[in-house]
Amino acid sequence: MSLILPRDRRSFLKQSAAVVAASSCLPIGIGSAAAEKTSSSESLVKVLYDSLKEEQRSKMCYDWNHIDPQRGLLRSRVSANWMINEQEVNSDFYTADQKDLIRKVFEGILDPQWISKFDQQLDDDCGGFGEEQSIAIFGKPGDDKFELVLTGRHMTLRCDGDSAEHVAFGGPIFYGHAPTGGDEEADHAGNVFWNQALAANNVYQMLDGKQRKAAQVAKTTGEQKVGFQGNDGRFTGIPVTELSADQKAEMQVMLKKLVEPFRQSDQQEALACLKSQGGLDACHLSFFTDNDLGKDEVWDNWRLEGPSFVWHYRGAPHVHVWVNVADSPTVSLNV
Structure with a gap:
């Protein structure tokens, strides 16, 4: 009615x-x-x-x-x-x-x-x-x-x-910020989403030399390439399974930072989708080294990816974040 x-x-x-x-x-x-x-x-x-x-x-x-x-x-x-x-x-x-x-x-x-x-x-x-x-x-x-x-x-x-059906957030989403209007400095002053990159870099700081080498990727993946690769995908970066218990705990802190801007129901839905594909252990973490603002090894561009989970963070020249999360890699993407 x-x-x-x-x-x-x-x-x-x-x-x-x-x-x-x-x-x-x-x-x-x-x-x-x-x-x-x-x-x-x-x-x-x-x-x-x-x-x-x-x-x-x-x-x-x-x-x-x-x-x-x-x-x-x-x-x-x-x-x-x-x-x-x-x-x-x-x-x-x-x-x-x-x-x-x-x-x-x-x-x-x-x-x-x-x-x-x-x-x-x-x-x-x-x-x-x-x-x-x-x-x-x-x-x-x-x-x-x-x-x-x-x-x-x-x-x-x-x-x-x-x-x-099958997707978190109702489908793929995007958020970003350019408080300076364009290029940002290394500290990303005023960018409301930079705390997410800091959380990812906290994980990087806990990696040993061998792990850092595995996590570093020379060229940033195209930011629009957030379609699902499935279980047999060719993922870049370090597998989360190769992290220690304390490093995985820091990954959970990072994950919480990623979903926290959204309402509780969407947070829960995204985490349930991730769990259905094996959780963080099914994911790889990449830090892209080709656009390091300030040359400080606080990586501006990075990516967390699993079979049907993509969180692509491009911080250079300013922040763009592409999110695509589902409980099945069969869901197609429209960009």
Whole structure:
């Protein structure tokens, strides 16, 4: 049953909150991650969808498996800098109420402590949330399959309601930051995602000489090459199985840093996908030596990769991070 859209903004947002509150009355325990999704951003996607006029839907709502003639399966596309359609979030195309809902969906798919950091990234890279950003909704919210995709400069994020099977984060995602506008210094001052690289370099510092030689790779893998290789893939770097117990413990610290910007349900989903393929022991860790800003051997470009797990971090000249995680290497990539 469709919601009846209230005329005034206060009633509209009150109704949105009521939908979330009602949906959150779900049992805690098994399936709590899915319950969290159902009770938060996904509920607001439905409220947003129900508020759209037909002329709006015709320009930013698509069938689940919509194929764009130039860009392929549009729902699963990922890019470092793109608009999924021409309808900018911060434009007259959306009402003030709808903009508020889009913002709340965005906040809901992030860890609360990371909202301000993503806002800093957006301020630096495109002038703030909603500027040079667009959304698309695939499928019909409330049905079995639907997903909202948020795109812009240094951002491809998803809110999928567990509709996209086998994948974490609703599909491949991208995040990045260029606080200086372009090339960065070796310390990456002001970059909100540099702490992830420091966590990876903490692992490197624990490696002995032989391990470091195995982990170093002379040429950075192309950042868009984040499709899955499967169990028989030709991975670069050092196998995690060759690390000691204390080094593997530091790898777990690093992994936590990678997933922490996102809501708990997406974190759990990503870790479950990794576990299904053998955990970190199924992965290789590479440090690329060809773009070492400052020549300090604090590696700016690195990659953690397993059969169906890719976290590619390119820190030179500024940060680009490509993420593709699934429980099966059969999932294809659209870049």
